[in-house]
Amino acid sequence: MIAETVCSAVSVAGLGIAAVTAYRKRFLAATRLAAYSLVPIGLVMTGVVGWLADTAFSVKAWAGFGVLGVAWLLFMTTRAVERRSVGTRKERKEAAKAAQREAVAPAASAPSLGQGARPAAKAEVQAKAKGKPKAAAPTEDFSDIEAILKKHGI
The missing domain is CATH 1.20.5 (Single alpha-helices involved in coiled-coils or other helix-helix interfaces)
Structure with a gap:
């Protein structure tokens, strides 16, 4: 009233x-x-005002708002934990792409991980072991840089 x-x-x-x-x-x-x-x-x-007035003075309505608040709090907590543990959606997509690239070209990321020697260095070692002079190799070897760029999709 x-x-x-x-x-x-x-x-x-x-x-x-x-x-x-x-x-x-x-x-x-x-x-x-x-x-x-x-x-x-x-x-x-x-009748909206009457409904709001009845809701404002109803214990049952306030208990319902409390339950909704707890539900919202639980939802936001689970989302925060999920984001901290798994990472963002973008990071998950990048990880999936990296796994796919690793399956396609496993040797592409080997130099960046420290597994094995560079291909040109292997050739030099083999040439010295056989006693043959090494072939005219370029003065700069960019194979490890190329592998890193391939790993990142560039």
């Missing part, structure tokens, strides 16, 4: 302010004020 009276008073005051604004030749602002001031009386007429 009190809520309906307050909403009606707010609507009447808002319509009065809208009338004064229209008198000052600011019709767009007056129309906007009239629209805002009609909302409270519309809520009273539809």
Whole structure:
């Protein structure tokens, strides 16, 4: 009963302010004020205000809000734990792509992991062991850099 009276008073005051604004030749602002001031009386007429008043003073409704709060807290906690342990969705996709690339070209990432020697270094060792002079090798060996770039998909 009190809520309906307050909403009606707010609507009447808002319509009065809208009338004064229209008198000052600011019709767009007056129309906007009239629209805002009609909302409270519309809520009273539809019964929303009565429902809110009944909900505000209901112990059962507040217990329901408490249960919803606990559910939300549990949901957010599980999401936070999942994000900390597994990583982001982007990291999971990158890990899956890296595993797929590793299956396709396992030797591509071997130099970056420290497994085995570089192919040019193996050739030099074999050439020295056989006593043959090594072939004209380039002065700079970029095979390990190429392997790292391939590993990262570049």
